[in-house]
Amino acid sequence: MDGSNFADERSTPSSAVAVEQDGGAADPSLRSADEVAAAVAADLTSGLTSGEAARRLAADGPNELRSKPPVPLWRKIVSQFQDPLIYLLLVAIVISLAAWVAEGAAGAPVDAIVITAVVLLNAVLGFVQENKAENAVAALQSMTAASSTVLRDGELRSVPSSQLVRGDVLVLSEGDAVGADARLVSATALRIAEASLTGESEAVTKSPAPLPGPVPLGDRRNMVFKGTAVAQGVGRAVVTSTGMDTEVGSIAEMLDATQEDPSPLQREIAGVSKLLGVTVVVIAVIVMAVTALVNQVSSVSDLVTVLLLGVSLAVAAVPEGLPAILSVVLAIGVQKMARRNAVVKKLHSVETLGSASVIASDKTGTLTKNEMTIERVLTASGEVDLTGVGYRPDGEALVGGQPLADGRHADGPLATEVRLALAGGALANNAQLTERDGEWEIQGDPTEAAFLVAARKLPPAHAETERFERRAEVPFTSERKMMSSLEQKISDGHLVLMVKGAPDVLLDRCTRVQVGDDVVPLDEERRGRALADVEKLSAQAFRTLGVAYRPSEEMAALAGTPGGAGAAGAPRLDESAEQDLVYVGVVGIIDPPRAEAADAVAEAHRAGVRVMMITGDHPTTAARIAADLGIVEPGAKAVSGTDLDRLDAAGLREVTRESSVYARVAPEHKLRIVDALQADGHVVAMTGDGVNDAPALKSADIGVAMGITGTEVTKEASKMILGDDNFATIVAAVRQGRVIFDNIKKFLRYLLSSNMGEVFTVFFGVLLAGVIGLTGASGEAVVVPLLATQILWINLVTDSGPALAMGVDPEIDDVMARRPRKLTDRIIDRHMWTGILSIGLVMAAATLLTIDIFLPGGLVEGQDSLEVARTAGFTTLVIAQLFNAFNSRSETSSAFHRLFVNRWLWGAVALAFLLQIAIVEVPLLQTAFGTASLDLAHWAVCFAMASVVLWFDELRKLVWRARHRGEVG
Incomplete structure (x- = not known):
């Protein structure tokens, strides 16, 4: 074992919460093992009896985490209809049915059937995509389902962890999952991997000694916790808490109490729906009143016609296809992200990530690889950097940027010393490094594995380790802070003692x-230089380990063997041999950043997205990694959990505005940080992989879990899972989210402006019926420019295809060149509403003028029948909307910019146009929709009039660009 945990001093605050036990025993980490055992009536010699264990299990319940009952299927289905826009469509269905009944219930209620189909389609899409219900507490329970070795009735037994009770004596060994929170009674070289609970990347060295005072969870060295794992060593511990009373249980409680807020898109669509609802009612009432007054309605038949017109307009004003199109577009976005290793569980989370203004990221396993790596070796003759990241032994040794093997140092003293340092650390080592299917895996302590990887990067050092075999060992303990192994050279049987540990402890012995091939006295000057090397590495946030040895001629006598090959018996070895050592050097170990993470951080900053690091690791390490990644400037300090404990809500908001690195934080701190950022108006994406991240992930606007290293807890609590654990994938998802949001705006712009065109056409057509010749062309009591069936045709069929195609439009402009959308920014802002209304008015003007052109009388003298003129106006409005599809791809860029990149849009426009030809020219459809055939001249006029929409919007955009040069549209 090593002493890396003791190489840096940790003055972390007291934030531990006392856990009450039976007998009034407070925080067990502050009391002796015997006192804790007495408090929970435990027998440390023979354990509980089977009968007593059964009694306690019946009284306290199983060692499991409480979970909510699953959501019934009917509730999941009903939830798909709980949306303001859906409510509006349901009202439209009722009105359509009422009008159909008022007309005599002749034929099928086509309007109601079509709208119902749209609502059902939307519900099916939402249900299929979101069928995986969140159940994070249940995931916690399944994650910790395992067996544990306990002492019962005086003998060792393996029992399901769910049957552990307070007072059980746990027997721990390497590879075991810890089944409950427990106070250590004994420990030999025991190290526990607690990253999933505390965020600490380094396995924690455990010791049974009582603590002097309350400390944070990550520093309770005499406790082991449910859900963690034994990385190395053995130990025994008495169970103090089970089930929901454990630390992981407290996180489950927190997770259970965390509320999810609707996404920004959901809030915005809800607002638009309410606005449309009011607008629809107002428009319908005004149009019906104006129509009744202008046409002097007196009969019941005329009144029904007016009501049907009002219903048609109401339906026209509401984009019925919006929910389904929105769901389809988001679902397509989800599939695209899945192909990029970003699995989105909630449809609306796609857009939310695009709106993120802050990415609050965990460090270990997210920004870093969670693979301890030796990056630097300092010896008497100089300094060597090792390239390569993680457990794959790819890399080389560099001196001043030049390869050690190729430079003047290749056969010099520095190469000899570095080779000996890496070989020594690899020999005094109990980890294993193996390759399986091209992937490198470790067993044992990650810090020890770092030596094995580093030795392979320097082939002579690796070859040196294969020339020896282990004969004896003095294991690591928290008191000694070092370990020694007695190695025997296979070729001649000579013995050598290899030692590694905390550098200050090692130097004292x-x-x-070692200077090249020579061994020289360690005088005060050389000792001071070695200590300065250690301080230099520590200041750079490296964990430090020193390496030393004792020569074979000395070890032969101390070990009680003559030193030759074939000596009988096992050599004797104890701590007395760890004296008069030869110091070789010190290595700097760190969990390095992912190679692509720095570029991803830079891209996020370019997009105006702030990246924050929130970790349970040491503040110095956190600040170093954050600076390496470009999250903060070099020299910036990390805010610790202690600092956060002293802040009220207002103070925390102030700190989160300035600081981007937080270290030694507890789960409640992460929640407070997320809440403070959200209170400041930020859209927060929170990433993480451990159990401790789950509450914050659930509270954030979008929680992002790691798919490989992440626990099931975080995956269930999150809205998105990264299949490759790659921070760069998050930034790619931000880009995709922004593209999707732009596309949502495109089809909203298209649908609403087209719908406004229909509304204005009918409203002004009724109001100006005498001016454009409508009144004199018909003997009907109520004369309208468009029939109700024609309005529904435009709204329910012609609109949908182009709108859906716009939902998959490729990225037109650089979406990462603009700042994130603020929560106060409306998806439909004043500029967009101006465009929607102006385009709607131009559409209506073009449509009504076309009708006037072909009707006798009016502003322009024509000679066609009302049916032909109305069909021409109807066709003009349809074609104008198809032109508008290209306008709507951007509020500011020309429709001709990247005109042919979206083949789906061209296909949708072509299909809609063909359907319109069929409506106009096919006799059966003419009867159904009240149309008449048009000749070539009529079609030419329709096209010319409809194109006015395109030229008007091009002029409007040109003026806008002239006023706002340099702004992104």
């Missing part, structure tokens, strides 16, 4: 130092 050294009297000599």
